[in-house]
Amino acid sequence: MTTTPRALNRSTLARQLLLDRATIDVGDAVRRVVALQAQQPGSPYVALWNRVTDFDPERLDEALAGFELVRSTLMRLTLHVVHAEDYRAFREGMEPTLRGSRLHDPRYKAAGFTAADADALLPRLLEYAGEARTGALMRECLEAARGGPVEAVVWRMIRQYAPLWHAPSGPPWSFGTAQSFVTASTLPVLADPDAAAAGLAVLLRRYLEGFGPASVPDMAQFTTAPRGRVREAVRLLEGDLVQSEGQGGTVLYDVPGAPLPDGETPAPPRLMAMWDSVLLAYADRGRMIPPEYRKHVIRVNGDTLPTLLVDGYVAGVWRPVEGGIEASAFHPLSARVWEELAGEAEALDTFLAARDPRVYGRYDHWWVKGLPTVETRVFTGR
Incomplete structure (x- = not known):
């Protein structure tokens, strides 16, 4: 088989x-x-x-x-x-x-x-x-x-x-x-x-x-x-x-x-945690991460960024920012997918707001250094 x-x-x-x-x-x-x-x-x-x-x-x-x-x-x-x-x-x-x-x-x-x-x-x-x-x-x-x-x-x-x-x-x-x-x-x-x-x-x-x-x-x-x-x-x-x-x-x-x-x-769609196991559990990272995105998601020091999963594969990254969840796509996404991501992001923003709205804030430098994103949207559930 x-x-x-x-x-x-x-x-x-x-x-x-x-x-x-x-x-x-x-x-x-x-x-x-x-x-x-x-x-x-x-x-x-x-x-x-x-x-x-x-x-x-x-x-x-x-x-x-x-x-x-x-x-x-x-x-x-x-x-x-x-x-x-x-x-x-x-x-x-x-x-x-x-x-x-x-x-x-x-x-x-x-x-x-x-x-x-x-x-x-x-x-x-x-x-x-x-x-x-x-x-x-x-x-x-x-x-x-x-x-x-x-x-x-x-x-x-x-x-x-x-x-x-x-x-x-x-x-x-x-x-x-x-x-x-x-x-x-x-x-x-x-x-x-x-x-x-x-x-x-x-x-x-x-x-x-x-x-x-x-x-x-x-x-x-x-x-x-x-x-x-x-x-x-x-x-x-x-x-x-x-x-x-x-x-x-x-x-x-x-x-x-x-x-x-x-x-x-x-x-x-899912908004995955930093270092989520599904991104690290295989020698063949292509099971979850398209090869062209791997170096953008798994950084040179091992930091593994919080990612967007679309159709089961990494399609971008997300981070908490002032005012909500910032979702950034590595390739164009359909209106339907953005709508589904919005629902997840708004729910996650509500979840984080009660604990630590800036949970991954210390890793913002990876965004400052630049990521190959084609579209970014911010969603809020508060």
């Missing part, structure tokens, strides 16, 4: 709750979409607004405050919100990547630290973080255990490696500027190849449920795990997976019975 590029696009939209908003609790929604990119604190809220019918941001506040959903460094070495029940397997699957990138970073080693030092320091640090502690207190604990000053880069590498959850620290998006941390309630097994292999297999199966069909390079892109590790994990799963052929003969893997909408299934 051959799967067309448009069918792959529609599969992603269906599994990511972007063809139709779902009447679903936020905890179940996060499990359905696997994980939410969360380095920008407002983005999980915007991501769920796009996916959940009548989304109530206070419900996400509650889920994060109660650690039903947790924020931690995971896939692609960035912050994600995942369900607490998924955290252990996901973290074990990411262990070799996190350990290699954090505890063997040249800056960490140049400061006089080794992986063995981190292993020795972690028990005391995790015990201390049995209740939420500020980053400053955690660094002091690390220095006391070390018996001397610890450079900022060392604390950064250890906190990103350690099985720590970010503790909510303030409005409007649960995580304010002052970071606090708490030890994961169920600790993952670290530095164990068997646990890592089993965890990666769980993570990749969940990835296929939420993003499939997908290739080995796609799975490696989503996790930042080496392709060799991904192939081994796929071999562990192979009896439970189905295969199809993608463009150019690419082998695609999937879970049996997962949604596979026809490529011509209608896709409503």
Whole structure:
């Protein structure tokens, strides 16, 4: 069976709750979409607004405050919100990547630290973080255990490696500027190849449920795990997976019975969050981003701008401005599409107004530097 590029696009939209908003609790929604990119604190809220019918941001506040959903460094070495029940397997699957990138970073080693030092320091640090502690207190604990000053880069590498959850620290998006941390309630097994292999297999199966069909390079892109590790994990799963052929003969893997909408299934416009996972979860970014727009959406430093999806594909960008939501198209759009975008933008403006009307204001410099837009409109729901 051959799967067309448009069918792959529609599969992603269906599994990511972007063809139709779902009447679903936020905890179940996060499990359905696997994980939410969360380095920008407002983005999980915007991501769920796009996916959940009548989304109530206070419900996400509650889920994060109660650690039903947790924020931690995971896939692609960035912050994600995942369900607490998924955290252990996901973290074990990411262990070799996190350990290699954090505890063997040249800056960490140049400061006089080794992986063995981190292993020795972690028990005391995790015990201390049995209740939420500020980053400053955690660094002091690390220095006391070390018996001397610890450079900022060392604390950064250890906190990103350690099985720590970010503790909510303030409005409007649960995580304010002052970071606090708490030890994961169920600790993952670290530095164990068997646990890592089993965890990666769980993570990749969940990835296929939420993003499939997908290739080995796609799975490696989503996790930042080496392709060799991904192939081994796929071999562990192979009896439970189905295969199809993608463009150019690419082998695609999937879970049996997962949604596979026809490529011509209608896709409503959406205003996607910064760093939304659908833009970053594939080696083939063309599944969602036309190649000619990629460099405008994913900037040289990794910033991934809030985008307009039209007919399932990136067609422009949006940002909050004084007075509403500014939507800018990379190519001409029909009057009907603009009308549909207006409805989404007005609803999003109303949603943001109650929390942070300028949620992405710090990224305005990308617009100042210039984007290849052909038409811009401002919509207000206030």
